[in-house]
Amino acid sequence: MRYIRPLSIEDAVGELAKAVGPAAILAGGSDLLVRMKGGFIEPELIVDIKAIGGLADIAETADGFRIGAAVPCAVLGENKALRKAWPGVVEAANLIGSKQVQGRCTITGNLCNASPAADSVPALVAAAAQAVVAGPSGKRTIAVEAVPTGPGRTSLAKGEMIEAILLDKRPEHAGDAYLRFIPRTEMDIAVVSAGVNLTLDEKGAIKTARVALGAAAPTVLLVEEAGQVLIGSKLDEETLERLAKICAGACRPIDDKRGTIEFRRKVAGVLAQRAATTAYKRAGGK
Amino acid sequence: MAGIAVSTTINGDAVEYLCQPDETLLDVLRDRLGLTGAKEGCGTGDCGACSVIVDGRLVCSCLVLGAEAEGRKVETIEGMAHGDQLHPLQQKFLEHAALQCGICTPGFLIAAKDLLEKNPSPTEEEIRFGLAGNLCRCTGYDKIVRAVQDAANVMKGA
Ligand SMILES: Cc1cc2nc3c(=O)[nH]c(=O)nc-3n(C[C@H](O)[C@H](O)[C@H](O)COP(=O)(O)OP(=O)(O)OC[C@H]3O[C@@H](n4cnc5c(N)ncnc54)[C@H](O)[C@@H]3O)c2cc1C
Ligand code: FES
Ligand code: FES
Numbered sequence: 001m002r003y004i005r006p007l008s009i010e011d012a013v014g015e016l017a018k019a020v021g022p023a024a025i026l027a028g029g030s031d032l033l034v035r036m037k038g039g040f041i042e043p044e045l046i047v048d049i050k051a052i053g054g055l056a057d058i059a060e061t062a063d064g065f066r067i068g069a070a071v072p073c074a075v076l077g078e079n080k081a082l083r084k085a086w087p088g089v090v091e092a093a094n095l096i097g098s099k100q101v102q103g104r105c106t107i108t109g110n111l112c113n114a115s116p117a118a119d120s121v122p123a124l125v126a127a128a129a130q131a132v133v134a135g136p137s138g139k140r141t142i143a144v145e146a147v148p149t150g151p152g153r154t155s156l157a158k159g160e161m162i163e164a165i166l167l168d169k170r171p172e173h174a175g176d177a178y179l180r181f182i183p184r185t186e187m188d189i190a191v192v193s194a195g196v197n198l199t200l201d202e203k204g205a206i207k208t209a210r211v212a213l214g215a216a217a218p219t220v221l222l223v224e225e226a227g228q229v230l231i232g233s234k235l236d237e238e239t240l241e242r243l244a245k246i247c248a249g250a251c252r253p254i255d256d257k258r259g260t261i262e263f264r265r266k267v268a269g270v271l272a273q274r275a276a277t278t279a280y281k282r283a284g285g286k
Numbered sequence: 287m288a289g290i291a292v293s294t295t296i297n298g299d300a301v302e303y304l305c306q307p308d309e310t311l312l313d314v315l316r317d318r319l320g321l322t323g324a325k326e327g328c329g330t331g332d333c334g335a336c337s338v339i340v341d342g343r344l345v346c347s348c349l350v351l352g353a354e355a356e357g358r359k360v361e362t363i364e365g366m367a368h369g370d371q372l373h374p375l376q377q378k379f380l381e382h383a384a385l386q387c388g389i390c391t392p393g394f395l396i397a398a399k400d401l402l403e404k405n406p407s408p409t410e411e412e413i414r415f416g417l418a419g420n421l422c423r424c425t426g427y428d429k430i431v432r433a434v435q436d437a438a439n440v441m442k443g444a
Contacts, residue, residue, distance in 0.1 A: 001306075001307045001308050002307060003290060003307035003351065003353045005353075005356070026351070026354075028349075029349050029350065029351070029354075030331055030349055033310070033331075033348075033349045033350075033351070034330050034331060034349065036308065037329055037330065038330075046351075048351075048353075048354060050354075072343065074343065097331065097419065098331075098334065098418050098419020098420075099344050099400070099401070099416055099417075099418075099419050100331065100334055100337055100344050100346045100397070100419040101331055101346070101349075103340075103343035103344050103345045104343070104345050104346075104349065104350070185415075186418040187332075187418050187419065
């Protein structure tokens with residue numbers, strides 16, 4: 001096995017592209033090292049991306065935020081502007097693991113590990129976040145939901161890596177929220193989760209809405225119909241009921257020791273309602 | 287096998303070592319440098335017994351590669367006391383009997399030090415959440431929480 005720490009995206013992508021055996025990108029290592037120790041992967045090349053210039057920064061741009069692929073989640077939580085603009089994304093990222101894990105784990109790693117239960121991903125999908133993908137043939141920007149294709153699988157081609165996650169600038173009257181259900185209070189994997197992102201008009205009616213569910217299908221689910229049903233409403237009882245029903249219906253969960261299909265469906269609806277209520281309040285709705 | 291040459295700083299001292307690419311920082315500390323304070327409880331990030339601070343961030347050294355320490359500043363439990371002078375947290379862990387077998391203790395002390403540096407007056411809830419990445423099989427946690435609260439009071443007075 002070889003370990004390298006390239007200083008530029010070009011070098012990283014070049015090394016990944018010409019690697020003969022299995023190659024792995026190392027960000028925080030909180031999934032990668034666990035999988036290596038468990039014998040699930042044996043990379044011949046490890047490309048540590050943390051020394052690449054700019055990757056460890058959160059930049060506020062004219063369009064919003066650019067979160068470098070090497071920024072640990074603890075740093076997201078310490079960024080006031082980001083917390084104010086995207087509280088749901090930040091609360092989701094800060095739910096990952098312990099203080100120790102927070103010091104290392106990244107949202108890009110969370111996305112690329114492609115677990116259906118990844119905590120930051122429903123919040124990112126609800127936020128319509130985008131991923132900047134760098135590869136041997138240049139760069140492209142794709143929706144985050146296009147990255148995971150199934151448990152442990154992504155759409156990234158050989159030689160490609162994500163260099164940053166982009167979040168839009170917030171208009172007035174906007175809010176997002178993320179909630180997960182776990183049987184403990186911390187350090188556990190989501191049984192089911194929901195992220196909601198809303199913008200409101202001047203009168204407090206919902207103008208745009210995105211709802212995403214985690215641990216409810218092989219990949220994080222963007223439930224477009226659930227977003228649609230919220231539009232125009234002020235989150236009255238009836239709308240919330242319909243939201244829960246749509247979310248429960250959209251889930252394709254599995255039965256396992258963490259929860260049954262029936263339980264996951266029910267809780268997905270409840271979490272979507274509660275996340276929507278919090279997002280609405282954060283957007284200034286009453 | 288030669289290995290990767292790493293230059294780093296550990297508890298304020300410049301340190302150089304050679305390590306294999308798949309060797310963790312915990313392995314390096316314990317097996318190459320003889321710093322056996324950090325313990326391996328699980329090796330998978332769950333127990334916190336291997337906690338160290340790297341560039342001001344609390345991390346599990348079992349989930350950091352030895353090679354990643356290049357150019358960084360690492361703080362381990364061995365650097366916590368000044369000579370014979372225990373850190374207030376160490377003193378309070380003794381006074382409150384916040385340990386039994388002691389395997390988890392170095393990790394708890396490092397995590398508690400990091401917690402109090404970032405939040406000098408944590409509530410009980412903040413302490414319990416802040417130390418959720420550290421598992422203890424013996425104490426039932428209460429004595430640890432009391433020790434951290436008491437140490438926080440002493441440190442604020444100091
Ligand atoms: C104790 C513990 C508790 C945890 N708790 C949670 C939890 O509550 N919720 C949760 O969602 N997860 C949890 N996790 C899983 C893990 O911490 C997260 O998925 C984390 O966000 C992964 O980020 P990382 O930077 O550490 O990724 P890494 O381990 O560095 O990488 C993960 C995967 O993504 C790939 N990758 C990384 N960066 C890139 C990139 N820029 N481009 C392309 N591919 C890339 C890697 O090659 C690897 O396959 C936990 C893990 C541990 C050890
Ligand atoms: S040994 Fe590192 S967390 Fe348990
Ligand atoms: S004192 Fe034994 S594990 Fe904590």
